[in-house]
Amino acid sequence: MTYALQVRNVSHSFGDREVLRDVSFQAKTGSITALLGPSGEGKTTLLRIIAGFERPRQGVVSVNDRVVSSPDTFVPPQHRGIGIVTQEGALFPHLTVGQNIAFGLADRRSANSRRRVAEVLDMVDLAGTESHHPSELSGGMQQRVALARALAPEPELVLLDEPFSALDASLRESVRDHVVSVLRQAGETVLWVTHDQDEALSTADDVAVLLKGTIDQVGPPLDIYKHPTSLAIATFVGDAVVCDVVVAANETEADSALGILKLVNPIRAGHARAIIRPEQFDVSEVSQDGCHGVVTQSRYFGHDGLISVRMATGEDITVRLHARRLPDVGASVGISVHGPCTAFTA
């Protein structure tokens, strides 16, 4: 396994405000890694450090095993070979589409260069728009031109900074799918900053979760979702019911208001907090020995639905159900939990 991007122990601050704290992670060559985190917690700063727009206070950044930033090396952005697509596209307003894309090519007037421009425009399905002015294009088209511009010089790494968040929802998904397929076909290594977890979980090969200025977990989306390494990651990625439990002496089971829960990984006996995903709940007729509660709210999404249940013990939980089986508000239901849960020592 080779890594096109390696970030080791990077810290950065603006004045006294520390924005990145000892960040380390790597991105596999040819893969799409999502950098997922809430707004304002350092994602964009990390991206700017990798691009070379900021010099970190500490740490090392390497691209294809070449150190581009360290306490004693700093390769300026123009010599890094890293393409970037920003939220607004940032096309040069005084240049045509063709000139924008040719911007990073060595000999811009050569036939080779013209061929490359046509080639990448074709990749993003905008063949023949060379002479258009950026202002004549829709937002989605501008983003595709920005991608073509970043890809044209064959970068070693492509950075996407929330590239679709300025687009409206209807356009967003189709532009995103298109961009992802272009990037996959080109075999690019991509680091993709986003705060949209659905986007990250559904499109990335790996997800790096950046919380409070540091990355605690990197891995395939399913891993992050199923085996979060901290309570903070568990509740940030995906919906979750957090419940207080007491872990039994065997360290693989825990007692909770929802009955006995199996644990994914054994943890120390005693008080702990367990994560239950909405789809792990099952709803049944009220029975004598099981847990039960009253449905207080029901939200219907077409394919499935979410109901809120107030348990007899006073806790509120959210349950994901197939649309056919949604109970009415006010109904009493029995609740059971399927599959093992992840728990963290309290």
Added chain:
Amino acid sequence: MMTTKRAPRAQVVPAVIVAGASLSPIAYLVVQSTSRGVRPFVDEIIQQRTAELLTRSLLLCASVTVAAVIIGVFAAWVTTLAGLRGKVAWTVLFSMPLAIPSYISAFTWVSWMPSLSGFAGAFIVLTFACFPYVMLPVMAVFSRIDPSHEEVAMSLGRSPLITFFVVTLPQARRATLSGALLVALYVLGDFGAVAVMRHEVFTWVIYGAYRSGFNPTRAASLSLVLLVLALALTAAESQARGKQDKGVSPVRTLLRSGQSLAKVRALAAAVSTVIIIPSVGVPVISVVSWLQRESTRRVDTSDVVSSAMTSFGIGVAAALFCLLAALPVALMSVRHPSRLSRMLSAATYVTHSLPALVIGISVVYLGIRAVTPLYQELPMLVFAHVILFIPAMVTTLETAIEKSPVRLEEISASLGSSSVATFIRVTLPLALPGLLAGSALTMLAAVKELPASLLLLPTGWDTLSTDVWRFAAVSDYAAVAPPAITIIVLAAVPTAILGALSSIKFKSDS
């Protein structure tokens, strides 16, 4: 996200040299005013007549600034947001006062109303000469304002008028302030209008001190007081500027359906006409009527042509060198804001408040002492003009450079362009309209400029402005007409282009 990177040495070194050169006349002032010791200098200043002089000067300065801001903001609104037809034509008309030097318009007012003099005369002439300095920067902001803010305000129940004052105008605060500062400094340093109106403010008194018995100590001491006033103004402005958010550029092209009510538009057109009559109508009609008087006499056109060529050549040289000198200062203050960049920017600003007359004399002194071979040669006049006009150029360039967001420069770097290549390929083309506007303004100012030309023009040479002064001083208006009208026409061309450029929005995003 704005981060402050240290400015590259290629910017710092030239910027420091430029700021130093700009300050050299002040060094002369300090040396001159204290040449007989500190005591005579203090005695010269602590006098009843200095206090009166100060009051008169500040009163004129404040009244003209307030009036020019009101007219300038109104004119900016008319030419951008009011939805009037013929925006370009209105802008060109409103810009025209820039083509008419204050001494020419003052002469035209006096020739119409011989009783007009003192404060009233100076106030009228200067207000109608200065308001474009407020209008142009405010227009630039108005034409880029996101209409959704106004729409939100109106949806929250604010009337269009209140919306203008609480939503639109505050976004142009920085532009208004910087325009107002230009006006205030222009008034403090203006020589022509107050000399013609015989209003005893600093410049005219200083001029008198030089002429009557050549009293360099008093003149230099008063110039220092004037300098302190300008410094206070500059400090106030940079304080206000520091608090404001800058460089926000909407990416999408803004479409403004903005059709205001017919009643509002009619009123706007009427008020605009009322502004244009005194600011453009009076001077132009007067000068043309003088020209008709002239046509009954024999004219020697070759004199006018040779004066015009001299003025034009000096103007082009001044604009070119001014641009080169202002660029590092403006780049630093926009891209690498720091205490040093603010100091350098303020240093170049300071000279604007010094009367051209004082700069002229200090450059004469410099020629005698420091660069003897150039004494009484044209380069010294060009140097004086560069020092004089660099503040306006820096302001214009700062605004122009802000047109190119840092983000675009970063993208350019990520695509392999060095910082020099990025400047040439991205920053420069985006800043070009502002850059051309700044150069046109400077050339125009050099052609119009009078006192420094009077002092530094080599013997045997004439410019259009010195011709006007020479003939008007003896009330020979018929002889004034050809050079005056040439100045106005010559200056009207770049002014019209400037006005049209400001009006026709930069077509693409940014």
